[in-house]
Each structure stands twice: as C-alpha cells, then as structure tokens.
Amino acid sequence: MTVGTVAGVRRGACEVLVDGADTTIHCSLAPDLAVVQKSAIAVGDRVELEERPDAEPLVIRVRPRRSLLSRPDPMDPGIQRAIAANIDIVVIVMATRRPTFKARLIDRIHLAAHQGGARSAVVINKLDLADDRRRADIEAQLAPYRDLDLPVVWTSTRTGAGIDALRDLLRGRTAALVGHSGVGKSSLINALRDAEHVEVGAVRHKDGKGRHTTTFSALHRLPDGTWIIDTPGVRAFGLWGLDRDSLRKGFPEFDAYPCRYADCAHDAEPEADCGVKQAVASGAINPARYDTYRRLLASL
Numbered sequence: 001m002t003v004g005t006v007a008g009v010r011r012g013a014c015e016v017l018v019d020g021a022d023t024t025i026h027c028s029l030a031p032d033l034a035v036v037q038k039s040a041i042a043v044g045d046r047v048e049l050e051e052r053p054d055a056e057p058l059v060i061r062v063r064p065r066r067s068l069l070s071r072p073d074p075m076d077p078g079i080q081r082a083i084a085a086n087i088d089i090v091v092i093v094m095a096t097r098r099p100t101f102k103a104r105l106i107d108r109i110h111l112a113a114h115q116g117g118a119r120s121a122v123v124i125n126k127l128d129l130a131d132d133r134r135r136a137d138i139e140a141q142l143a144p145y146r147d148l149d150l151p152v153v154w155t156s157t158r159t160g161a162g163i164d165a166l167r168d169l170l171r172g173r174t175a176a177l178v179g180h181s182g183v184g185k186s187s188l189i190n191a192l193r194d195a196e197h198v199e200v201g202a203v204r205h206k207d208g209k210g211r212h213t214t215t216f217s218a219l220h221r222l223p224d225g226t227w228i229i230d231t232p233g234v235r236a237f238g239l240w241g242l243d244r245d246s247l248r249k250g251f252p253e254f255d256a257y258p259c260r261y262a263d264c265a266h267d268a269e270p271e272a273d274c275g276v277k278q279a280v281a282s283g284a285i286n287p288a289r290y291d292t293y294r295r296l297l298a299s300l
C-alpha cells in the first residue's frame with residue numbers, strides 16, 4: 001500500500017509526499033472525502049493511496065489524526081475547517097508592527113491548539129521595526145503567556161535575529177505557522193530554510209495590513225528533519241466546538257482564585273462572590289485575558 005503525507009490541498013485534489021520520496025505527487029480525492037474535504041483532509045494528514053493505471057492516484061483513506069488545528073469556516077460557521085493535522089506545535093506568529101500587534105489572537109489560537117491536541121508557542125517577528133519602547137510594551141502584554149509557559153521567540157527575517165532559536169524550538173517536530181496576513185509566516189519559512197522558496201508579499205503601505213499572499217496551506221521540510229506548515233493569513237480566528245468546559249481549561253490561571261459558587265461563570269456574578277473578578281480588579285489576573293474570556297463566553 002502507498003502511504004504519504006498531505007503537503008497541499010485543492011478542491012477535490014491534493015499533493016502528497018509519498019513516504020521515502022523527495023517530491024510530491026498530484027492525487028485525486030475519493031468522492032466520500034471530496035464532499036467533506038474542509039474537515040476530512042488537511043495538510044499534515046497521513047493518507048493511503050490507490051494507484052490507478054490511467055489516472056492519478058486516488059486518496060482512499062485518511063488515517064486517524066493525533067492532533068488537528070481547526071476553526072469554523074469563516075463563510076459558513078457551521079462547517080469545521082481543518083487547518084493542519086498531526087502537528088506537535090502551533091506557532092502563533094505576530095509582528096511588532098505592520099500589521100498591528102494584537103495579543104487577543106494569541107488567546108484564541110492557543111485555545112484552538114490546546115483543544116486540537118497540540119502545544120503552542122509565540123513568535124514576535126519584525127523585531128527590526130520596533131524601538132525599545134514598543135518592545136517593552138509588547139513584552140508587558142506577553143506576561144500572561146509566559147506565565148502559561150508558552151515559549152516566546154523574538155525574530156527578524158531582515159536581521160536574522162532569533163531564527164536559530166526558532167529552529168531549535170521546532171527541531172524534529174511538525175509545526176504550523178498561524179497568524180494575521182503580512183506578519184511574515186512565509187518569510188520565516190524562507191529564513192529557516194535559508195532559501196527563497198516561498199512567495200512573500202509586501203504589506204499595504206497605508207495601513208500595514210497584509211495582502212493574503214499565501215492562499216493555501218503547504219508543508220515544508222527543513223534539512224534537519226523539521227516539518228513546517230505555512231498557512232494563509234487569518235483575519236479573525238473563531239473557535240470550533242468551544243464549550244464552558246474547554247473555555248475554562250483555556251484559562252488555567254483563573255483556577256487559583258476560587259469563587260463562592262463552583263459553577264461561577266465569572267461574568268454577571270457580583271464581585272463579592274467571584275474570586276476571579278476580584279483578582280482582575282487587584283491586577284493578579286491580566287485584564288486583557290479576562291476580557292477575551294468574557295467575549296468567548298458571550299459567544300457560546
């Protein structure tokens with residue numbers, strides 16, 4: 001049987017890197033996979049192929065996944081869209097500026113990674129564009145994530161700063177780079193490979209927003225055996241299958257502050273009854289994290 005790893009997905013088709021091969025081959029999806037392909041097949045999936053004499057190979061089965069990063073389809077939130085499968089670590093990529101740093105996205109992607117069975121790390125790219133004040137401001141916003149033991153790496157693909165540290169962090173693992181358009185995900189892959197391999201696109205001059213240069217996820221292999229999945233920039237990041245329980249697990253720092261009632265939602269309850277609200281008021285819990293928690297709770 002031929003087995004390989006999905007390196008790219010198109011409508012009704014995908015690119016597969018067959019085990020032991022150096023180049024990908026174009027394959028068609030079996031009809032039962034094609035109809036549900038947004039959730040059924042993703043880059044990183046392990047697939048079984050059926051060779052056909054007069055046609056390209058057919059993907060007949062997707063093997064069970066050990067992890068999956070997914071989100072609701074932005075066009076149709078009732079559909080789960082798989083972003084990357086069988087990943088060890090989700091690298092949440094931000095820029096110091098151009099586009100604007102938004103810590104809130106870290107909460108959401110970290111939660112999605114956790115729900116999907118992967119760890120996460122934060123990369124702050126475009127270090128070269130930040131002065132000392134900007135760096136200190138971002139560092140302060142990163143405090144809650146450092147407390148959660150998320151690795152943080154500052155990088156610049158312009159100066160090469162942090163690239164070796166990132167390579168060390170990812171070595172031997174399968175990673176997916178996720179973040180807003182224009183933060184430099186594809187540029188980081190080029191830097192890690194030490195080659196101009198992936199297309200990158202300039203951010204818009206007037207507002208520093210990305211132009212959505214990468215339109216499909218793609219799997220890249222580094223010389224040291226690390227696998228990296230480049231993904232298209234996200235505008236927002238919805239959470240698939242979020243419930244009260246998984247939300248609670250996403251904010252473990254709240255557990256240190258017991259409330260009067262065990263089922264406290266830390267929302268409309270009076271502050272006198274809510275240890276979490278008191279901890280926010282005293283500064284012991286980061287107010288931005290609490291704000292994200294409340295928004296996510298309201299979205300349930």
Ligand SMILES: Nc1nc2c(ncn2[C@@H]2O[C@H](COP(=O)(O)OP(=O)(O)OP(=O)(O)O)[C@@H](O)[C@H]2O)c(=O)[nH]1
Nearest residue numbers: 156157182184185186187200201202212213214233
């Ligand atoms: N100053 C500076 N610019 C960078 C850095 N890294 C990337 N860029 C630039 O940022 C722009 C966007 O880079 P991309 O790598 O295309 O960003 P992306 O995250 O892949 O964007 P999408 O594919 O649209 O999601 C390009 O003009 C890059 O040259 C950096 O460390 N410093």
Ligand SMILES: [Mg+2]
Nearest residue numbers: 185186213214
């Ligand atoms: Mg890109």
Ligand SMILES: [Zn+2]
Nearest residue numbers: 259264266274
């Ligand atoms: Zn409470």
